[in-house]
Every structure is written in structure tokens, then in C-alpha cells.
Amino acid sequence: xxxxxxxxxxxxxxAPDPMLDRKDAFAGTPLSRVxxxxxxxxxxxxxxxxxxxxxxxxAMVCSTIAGGRIESITVADAEKAAGVVxxxxxxxxxxxxxxxxxxxxTGASFTDAPMMQDAxxxxxxxxxxxxxxxxxxxxxxxxxxxxxTYAEDPSARVDFDALKSRARRPAAVQxxxxxxxxxxxxxxxxxxxxVVDHVYRTPRHNHAAxxxxxxxxxxxxxxxxxxxxxxxxxxxxxxxLAKVFGLEREKVRVVSQFVGGGFGNKMMWxxxxxxxxxxxxxxxxxxxxxxxxxxxxxxGGRTLSEQRVALSxxxxxKLSALVHxxxxxIGVDGNGFAEQFTFPARVLxxxxxxxxxxxxxxxxxxxxxxxxxxGESIGSFALESAVDEVAEGLGMDPIEFxxxxxxxxxxxxxxxxxMRNLMRAYDLGAARFGWDARNPVPRSHREGEWWIGHGVAxxxxxxxxxxxxxxxxxxxxxxxxxVRTAAHEMGMGTPTVQxxxxxxxxxxxxxQVRFEYGDSELPAGIPAGGSAQTVAIIASVTDAxxxxxxxxxxxxxxxSPISGARPRQVELRDGGIYRKDGGPGISYRELLRAxxxxxxxxxxxxxxxxxxxxxxxxxxxxxxxxxxxSDVTGEVRVNRWVGSFDTGLVLNPKTAASQFRGGIVMxxxxxxxxxxxxxxxxxxxxxxxxxHYHVPVHADVPPIDVVWLDIPDPLAPMGAHGVGExxxxxxxxxxxxxxxxxIGVRFRELPLTPGKVL
Ligand code: MOS
Numbered sequence: 001x002x003x004x005x006x007x008x009x010x011x012x013x014x015a016p017d018p019m020l021d022r023k024d025a026f027a028g029t030p031l032s033r034v035x036x037x038x039x040x041x042x043x044x045x046x047x048x049x050x051x052x053x054x055x056x057x058x059a060m061v062c063s064t065i066a067g068g069r070i071e072s073i074t075v076a077d078a079e080k081a082a083g084v085v086x087x088x089x090x091x092x093x094x095x096x097x098x099x100x101x102x103x104x105x106t107g108a109s110f111t112d113a114p115m116m117q118d119a120x121x122x123x124x125x126x127x128x129x130x131x132x133x134x135x136x137x138x139x140x141x142x143x144x145x146x147x148x149t150y151a152e153d154p155s156a157r158v159d160f161d162a163l164k165s166r167a168r169r170p171a172a173v174q175x176x177x178x179x180x181x182x183x184x185x186x187x188x189x190x191x192x193x194x195v196v197d198h199v200y201r202t203p204r205h206n207h208a209a210x211x212x213x214x215x216x217x218x219x220x221x222x223x224x225x226x227x228x229x230x231x232x233x234x235x236x237x238x239x240x241l242a243k244v245f246g247l248e249r250e251k252v253r254v255v256s257q258f259v260g261g262g263f264g265n266k267m268m269w270x271x272x273x274x275x276x277x278x279x280x281x282x283x284x285x286x287x288x289x290x291x292x293x294x295x296x297x298x299x300g301g302r303t304l305s306e307q308r309v310a311l312s313x314x315x316x317x318k319l320s321a322l323v324h325x326x327x328x329x330i331g332v333d334g335n336g337f338a339e340q341f342t343f344p345a346r347v348l349x350x351x352x353x354x355x356x357x358x359x360x361x362x363x364x365x366x367x368x369x370x371x372x373x374x375g376e377s378i379g380s381f382a383l384e385s386a387v388d389e390v391a392e393g394l395g396m397d398p399i400e401f402x403x404x405x406x407x408x409x410x411x412x413x414x415x416x417x418x419m420r421n422l423m424r425a426y427d428l429g430a431a432r433f434g435w436d437a438r439n440p441v442p443r444s445h446r447e448g449e450w451w452i453g454h455g456v457a458x459x460x461x462x463x464x465x466x467x468x469x470x471x472x473x474x475x476x477x478x479x480x481x482x483v484r485t486a487a488h489e490m491g492m493g494t495p496t497v498q499x500x501x502x503x504x505x506x507x508x509x510x511x512q513v514r515f516e517y518g519d520s521e522l523p524a525g526i527p528a529g530g531s532a533q534t535v536a537i538i539a540s541v542t543d544a545x546x547x548x549x550x551x552x553x554x555x556x557x558x559x560s561p562i563s564g565a566r567p568r569q570v571e572l573r574d575g576g577i578y579r580k581d582g583g584p585g586i587s588y589r590e591l592l593r594a595x596x597x598x599x600x601x602x603x604x605x606x607x608x609x610x611x612x613x614x615x616x617x618x619x620x621x622x623x624x625x626x627x628x629x630s631d632v633t634g635e636v637r638v639n640r641w642v643g644s645f646d647t648g649l650v651l652n653p654k655t656a657a658s659q660f661r662g663g664i665v666m667x668x669x670x671x672x673x674x675x676x677x678x679x680x681x682x683x684x685x686x687x688x689x690x691x692h693y694h695v696p697v698h699a700d701v702p703p704i705d706v707v708w709l710d711i712p713d714p715l716a717p718m719g720a721h722g723v724g725e726x727x728x729x730x731x732x733x734x735x736x737x738x739x740x741x742x743i744g745v746r747f748r749e750l751p752l753t754p755g756k757v758l
Pocket of ligand 1: 262263264265371372373374531
């Protein structure tokens, strides 16, 4: 790692993509979703829709204790129930290797704990039996007949407050050191002109995608299977299942054409493994379609957090100390991952002295998963609340205070920013929002029962490049092109923007380009995570097209207008390959016909992102909101929103705006309503339904205005950063700051429900 870093720093930066000069060929075009008609007419096939001959249906039985052992499990009644094909428990399940984790890049699981291999219970909700029947109703009924007794472990770890002193520093936090320091903060915290030092708490959150997780598995003989899965990690689910069942990777095919929402946990959990195991054992294809309750119990969500932020400022508006430390949770045996709640503090502000420090506490609960801007969203709530309080203490406008503490390089890594236009994003957003008209005096604007307030917060999200993405590009002799990669469409517009990009790069109209995805038989994809998929595919396609140009030149006959040309002397436009600067050339159709070929194809891979070892690459933004707080009920409503983003070049303004808005809506849930109720005596989730776990509904969402700077990152493919996650970040902080402006009270624990606010 160190050597690679040294080498990377010595290398010159790559030249910017020449396509950036032709970015107007597609960037900025609000192409509607190419898969939109299929989705709105019911033609899109989701995992629960896939027709498999002879399909059976499975229901899971989940444990009702948080830790201990199964003492007895009686399946006779279930086995006798109508339609039942199989009841699988740890006593008859096939031998299964642990699932490799997502964090190891060799799988897609958040846990490598054994699945149904022993009598141990690791969390309340762990699947302990699978019942397979001819219909789903029969399976669910028979599952209710399985009788279990337990030997409960009295020392099961379920109560965060009682155990938090036993938290430990993890080995790494998303690849960074858990603790980083500069100078010493103690003196500054004693002597600052304005010092704030508070503890902030955020609750557990569960995933609530519209489509619950689903998997179907059909074995072909003993040694190969087809898996249909609602997943954001096609290739890595393939690798993971192959490992679990001891198969060659090629013997597992994973298909995932459409995913009804995925926010970080449509990865691998027990259900895919158990579905495949039950299909193997029963000799029948099996599908598991999760109930909403299953989603809460079997798949992980966001960890709770307890965070301390301490800031010390001089009266001139500089930070002499910045402390952000605290604790999150993971599952037992180190499963789950340490959410990076200190990442905003490592990037956003210049301070003479700082400490960031993260700890994790193992609990007997379903291992936490990534959930849209995992640590950044909850970390920014604490940090941005404290920054607002410091600005208030200094009598400064919160935007002007932030302007004065902008670092000239990354404060924690010391690397220069490849691109950082945070204050320009503030200026753009402030003008849209009308920030100048804000009354800075808290509790000074009332309309009837409602106090009105305005708040602002920064957001940031790292630019992530995951290794391993490949894509193929093929041009057929009829002049159409096909781009193929095992990527994912979860609602964000993947095929749409990829068709746009490939069409522009190949010089074809979008109607002549098709994008094939969602199948592990295609060139390997990365997990759709870290807001990294779009740019990773663009990098692979760019490489494939560069190779294709060489192939096309090789196929060129003597006498052709491009014969003898070098790759850098030609360009792809008007459905063919032409000499640069308006020179002569030949259409793909004619070239392939003359060469007697029905197609030409090349496979590309994104190059190593060495630029990330020299530069700090981040996206930034500013969130503005107006809230009203009821003096009667304590209810907080959001009146309007402006999000202003610095995420590089925006490729498709329509799909990108939807991504930003979707993130902000999720942030509103985090700010106001979402909270997993967890029984701290029993370790059981008590609100596993959307009736009791409150996600924002339309009536909770105000008009959301999103704007962006559209300044390309010179070091990123097509100058673009991912936009899937940054929208959540800063939302809860902006709401909390607006609530303070409305009623003059600081709330440091999410969500801001009426019971707390009144
Ligand atoms: Mo995102 S939480 O990396 O799907």
C-alpha cells in the first residue's frame, strides 16, 4: 500500500478524457429512463415475478432470542402440513462454508458467521429453519408449526448503554485508521473563545426498499445453479455462493434484471444461502420472498451511534480544536462494519488541532449493513449541529463561519483536493434559497401555531473507485452497438446514463445502443455501492472503446479513407470512424461489411485509480431548509428545501436530480421519523413493519429544489462523481439547525419527534 502510494505520487497525472471536450454530446441531456416504459406497464421482471418450472416457495423461521442455543426444534407438525416439501434446520442442512464478506471484495455478505450449521443463535431474528412448500401460503403456515426451545445465554449483548464502555477500536474504518490526531486539543478546548462540547445520538435504522428481498434458485444437477436475486452485487453474489457451496465460480449464474430499490443492503444475507441449500436438499427450485418483517429481522440496517463533537473557536472565527469521536455497533464475532461517522470531520474543516476516533461495540443483533451514506449521514448530523452552534456563539452567519474555516488541503490526509467547490455550492444554494432574508435571531418568526426557522449544513461524500469492473462493447454490422456488464438497475437510471455515454462515445444515436446488465455471465461488475457504479462502468467502457478503435483500424482495408491512421488521428462520430477535424472516414456498417465481419467487440477495464493516492477526491454540497415547528404539538414540518451540489459533471440531469431528491427524502426520515425500536432487555426489534417504522410519505416531503455546479473533476472519468448517497448527508443537520432557529432549542438526538420537541 505504502509503496503503491509512493509510486502513484511520483507518476504524472493522466491526461483528462478527451471526451470531456465533447461532453455536450450527452452530458446535460435529460434523457428519460430507457427502462421506464417497461416499469410503468408491468413488463419489468423482478425476482418475485420470475417463472421457474416446478418452483416451490420457502418461508423462514427466525429465532426469538438474541443469544444462546437451540435446545430442541420439532418439525413433525410442519412436515405433515399440506403442501410441505422440506423442512430444513441445522440438523439436516448441507455443509456450507462461511460466506465471504463484501469488505473482502470476494463476496457480498455482511457476515461470515456459519449459516444454519450449528445450534448457536447469534441474534434475535436469525433464520433457524426454512420450510419449503408448493405455495407461499402453505410454507408460511407450516413455518408457524415449527416448535423451538432455547437455552438462552444470560450474557447476550443487547443493551448498548450498559455495554458501551467495552467498545474497542476496529482495525480500520472503511480503509482508514480509526483514530487520527493532529497536535493536542486539550489546551484549545480549555481556552477557546467559544467552545461547544456535546454528545449526539442517532438511532438504528432499517432498510425499507419498496421491493423486499427475494431469491430463487434452480440447481442443474449437483454442481451448477441459476440464482435470481434482488441484489446490488451480481458478480459478488456469484463469487460468494460459489465459495459457500464449493463450486467453480462459473457454475453459479446470478441474474438480477430489476431491483425495486437498493440502498446498501440488497447484498448477501442468510436467505440466498438458505434458499440455495433448500433447493439442493429438496431437488426442487425454491424461492424465498421476504415478508416486510423478514427484511427487518434477517437483513441489517444502520447502526446506532453515540458521538461526541467538541469544537473550540477563536473570536476571529478560526477553529483551534475539532474533536469527533464515538461509538457505533456491529454484530457478534466482528460481523457488520464500522460506519465511518468521522469521515466528514476528516475532510470538511481546517482546525489547528484535531482528534477523530471511532470505536465499535459488538452486540447480539443482526449485523449492521451499509445504508445510503452510512457514516457520513449520521456523522454530519453531529458535526454540522456543533458547527452551527459555534457560529451562533461567535455571532457569525453559519455560512460565513464555514467560509473562514475552509482547508486548503485535506486536513487528515494532507493531500490536495482534486476538486473542491464547497463555498461556491453554498453561494449557489444561498441565492436559490434566499438565505439573505433569514432572521438569525432564534424564536423570532411565528405564523399562527407555527414557529418558522431556517437552517443550513454542509454535506460531503468520498469519491469511491472499487476494483474489478469490466465491460464489453460490441458493434454489429447493422450499425447497432451493445454494451454489456454485470451491473445493476435499482431505480437510479443505470442503463439510461450508460446508453447515453456509450452512444456519445461511439458517435451513435441513443436508439442504436443497447445496455445489457444484471447477469453474472456478462463481464464482471462491481457492487452498486459507494456511489461508485456509474463512473466505474464509464471507465471500463472508455477502455473498451479505445481497444475497439484499434480493432477497427486493424480491419480497415487498403484504400479506405482511414487506412494507415493511428488511434489518436481518428474519432468516432456519425455512426463510424473518421479522421479528426472533419476528415473523411467510413461508417461502422461499411467497414464491417468490407471486412466480412458481422461484429467487432472489445472488453475494457477501468484503470487503477492511482490519482486517488495523490489527491483527496470528494463530493461536496450544501443543504438549506425552512421548517415550521408547532407550538401546540411539537411537530416539525419541512416547508421547502434547496440542495446545492458539487459532484463534478452531472451526466443526466433528470436521473441525477431524482437521486439527489431521493437522498434528501431519506434524510428527512432520518431527521424526523425513522427509528428502529429495539428492546434493550430482549434484543428484539419491536417495530418490524412500515406501519410502525415511519419512512417519509408524500405528505412529509416538501418541494425539493436541487442545483449543482457542474464543474468537471479533471481526474474522474467524464469528470463525474456518483450522486447516489451525498443527498442524505447534511439533511438531519440542516433540519436540526432550522429547528433551533425556529424555537431556540438544540436537539442532539434523532429523530426529532414531537415527544422530544414539545
Ligand atoms: Mo451504498 S450504502 O454504498 O449502497
